[in-house]
Amino acid sequence: MKTPLTTWVPGAAGSHFDVDNLPYGVFSQPGEEPRVGVRVGDFVLDLAPVAAAEMLDVHHVFEERSLNALMAEGRTVRESVRRWVTGLLTEDPERDLVEPHLVPLTDVTLHLPVEVADYVDFYASEHHATNVGRIFRPDGEALLPNWKHLPVGYHGRAGTVVASGTPVVRPTGQRPGGGFGPSARLDVEAELGFVVGTASELGTPVPYHAFADHVFGVVGLNDWSARDIQAWEYVPLGPFLGKSFATSVSPWVTPIEALDAAWVDLPGQDPEPLPYLGPGETKGLDIDVEIVVNGDVISRPPYRTMYWSPAQMLAHLTVNGASVRTGDLYGSGTISGPEPDQRGSLLEIGWGEETAFLADGDEVTLRYTAPGTGGGRIALGDVTGRVEPARG
Amino acid sequence: MKTPLTTWVPGAAGSHFDVDNLPYGVFSQPGEEPRVGVRVGDFVLDLAPVAAAEMLDVHHVFEERSLNALMAEGRTVRESVRRWVTGLLTEDPERDLVEPHLVPLTDVTLHLPVEVADYVDFYASEHHATNVGRIFRPDGEALLPNWKHLPVGYHGRAGTVVASGTPVVRPTGQRPGGGFGPSARLDVEAELGFVVGTASELGTPVPYHAFADHVFGVVGLNDWSARDIQAWEYVPLGPFLGKSFATSVSPWVTPIEALDAAWVDLPGQDPEPLPYLGPGETKGLDIDVEIVVNGDVISRPPYRTMYWSPAQMLAHLTVNGASVRTGDLYGSGTISGPEPDQRGSLLEIGWGEETAFLADGDEVTLRYTAPGTGGGRIALGDVTGRVEPARG
Structure with a gap:
């Protein structure tokens, strides 16, 4: 069994939304367009600015109003993005970059995450x-x-x-x-x-x-x-x-x-x-x-x-x-x-x-x-x- | 009963695709992106360049790969666009502008016209x-x-x-x-x-x-x-x-x-x-x-x-x-x-x-x-x- 990773996000370790979960959603803050986030503890990580700062080649998929563009990238990208997000939330050197983009859940509106096809x-x-x-x-x-x-x-x-x-x-x-x-x-x-x-x-x-x-x-x-x-x-x-x-x-x-x-x-x-x-x-x-x-x-x-x-x-x-x-x-x-x-x-x-x-x-x-x-x-x-x- | 309008488009008058029909579709020519056209006789009228030349305010809807943007404009626009297209194909002064944008059906590929929702x-x-x-x-x-x-x-x-x-x-x-x-x-x-x-x-x-x-x-x-x-x-x-x-x-x-x-x-x-x-x-x-x-x-x-x-x-x-x-x-x-x-x-x-x-x-x-x-x-x-x- 792998050693569980430990997150620096306040309150997230041991919760139902620890870093072994990391579900994706679409959120907005007042006056802003909906975009893609990931939940950790009682926060949403705003992925678009972090991905842009780290020059991730798929950073545009996080600027969308649904998860469809991210999902369309396929399994390999899905797995890579998950490893990248896990690293952001568990490695101390990343904390200074990432922490300003953690938004309390209470400050956001959550939207339909997927543009449903059939x-x-x-x-x-x-x-x-x-x-x-x-x-x-x-x-x-x-x-x-x-x-x-x-x-x-x-x-x-x-x-x-x-x-x-x-x-x-x-x-x-x-x-x-x-x-x-x-x-x-x-x-x-x-x-x-x-x-x-x-x-x-x-x-x-x-x-x-x-x-x-x-x-x-x-x-x-x-x-x-x-x-x-x-x-x-x-x-x-x-x-x-x-x-x-x-x-x-x-x-x-x-x-x-x-x-x-x-x-x-x-x-x-x-x-x-x-x-x-x-x-x-x-x-x-x-x-x-x-x-x-x-x-x-x-x-x-x-x-x-x-x-x-x-x-x-x-x-x-x-x-x-x-x-x-x-x-x-x-x-x-x-x-x-x-x-x-x-x-x-x-x-x-x-x-x-x-x-x-x-x-x-x-x-x-x-x-x-x-x-x-x-x-x-x-x-x-x-x-x-x-x-x-x-x-x- | 209204006097039927007469079109100048070669072969269209009296056909099943006379100017009382004018259905919309999505077509492409080799090497080009699909876009919206209207059928008259055995031609497709390429609407985007004509609408741009005439500064139609909805000209962008004809540059799309489906009719959805046009259709979303609603009934009033639908009726206005139909009157405009009818004018293009029946009034002689329009002929010089329009005729270069009539593409023979045999030169185009036709696509699924609608992005089907449900x-x-x-x-x-x-x-x-x-x-x-x-x-x-x-x-x-x-x-x-x-x-x-x-x-x-x-x-x-x-x-x-x-x-x-x-x-x-x-x-x-x-x-x-x-x-x-x-x-x-x-x-x-x-x-x-x-x-x-x-x-x-x-x-x-x-x-x-x-x-x-x-x-x-x-x-x-x-x-x-x-x-x-x-x-x-x-x-x-x-x-x-x-x-x-x-x-x-x-x-x-x-x-x-x-x-x-x-x-x-x-x-x-x-x-x-x-x-x-x-x-x-x-x-x-x-x-x-x-x-x-x-x-x-x-x-x-x-x-x-x-x-x-x-x-x-x-x-x-x-x-x-x-x-x-x-x-x-x-x-x-x-x-x-x-x-x-x-x-x-x-x-x-x-x-x-x-x-x-x-x-x-x-x-x-x-x-x-x-x-x-x-x-x-x-x-x-x-x-x-x-x-x-x-x-x-």
């Missing part, structure tokens, strides 16, 4: 899919015939992916039977999101073992869902307006390298999946999630209990030749563990009861932690949102 | 939905319970929308029961696509009567489909890999104003839709489509037979508060008329027979014409693509 949502938790099947089809098989053969997924709306903190207006729409009004079954889905950095070519699948060549990092993700709108519309072409009003993501994108200590074997797959899905190599992430409603933790879904792996989802998404682009985002689907207190949606937590869903004014926060490479734990960015009443 | 696909033809229902559920009701209450739709993959002429690689994937290989049921869907110019705000629906404030124009659209992949994957979350490998659009975006003479009453809606869908005001477009396979016209779907209108689809897409962005594209769904020779997909034309689908090397072209404001007919851009064998 957004895909999977359905990769067996416990979630089974719970939903039991709730909606109590007399049938809980899992549909295709579920264990492929990671079921669909496209969502990229244009309504919003940054954590953005209020969520209760959606209005058609309900079962053709009624109309504000959704009475507004729900959350606690998910993990994967952000693509390196694009691929149309017509050429991304193999499962190339996951880390293409995926830049992960975000926390709340796939807000209006269950009544969804129930009426989704046969036969899938969820549409029941999901498209808002999807919230964390302001920080945690690079894949920060999760090196978090990989674990997933529970196992039976039947064995097809070769393009890398049978026997299904590694997941040991990320603990907390769902917090109005300050109370109501559930603790464990990501290590998922059925389909992140690499399998990417391999499946592209097996037909579909290309990925810088900024593509794919969600895991609701994370639900086997226990009742590990469910990732209010639909499951309340087992379909009307009273379980969100009221106007409710505030939901998703929190995520994982083992860090320094021996402690790191956090992903929180994903929070408050429900506003329906308009009009 | 792509949504509807299912708005009653005849298509009924045919599909009868083929897949011969013993059930042909139409599902929600179909006449709302325009059923779903999100597709924006990143694999390609320009007409791009080869389509036969997709590989899982088939019913978990088999794997190249799709044996590769199909076309003849659709009309609507391109959004003016964005809307998150949380605020676009009313049906604001259609022309937001929609810039229309494209021809082929939503290539792998029926075997789709059949296995689509329950319960809808089509995914069966569609995401390629969606082809015409290189020309026909502005809404060019279709002023094409609006017709649609067949009628029963039950009466909800108020947000503008009951009794369902105007469609009298656009004739031809599906041409290897040079033979195999079907002639009429767009005037659609059930849901373009304005209803936009109102539905946003009723939950979802925003639209410049570059959003929504497709009508397969256009099928009531007669057997008016079907918009090979699935319907062959009524599910395996032999009806596309073979490697097949070339499909969709052609579209509509009444023009000049008394004749105008054409949308053709949408063409040749099937290449599966890879790997």
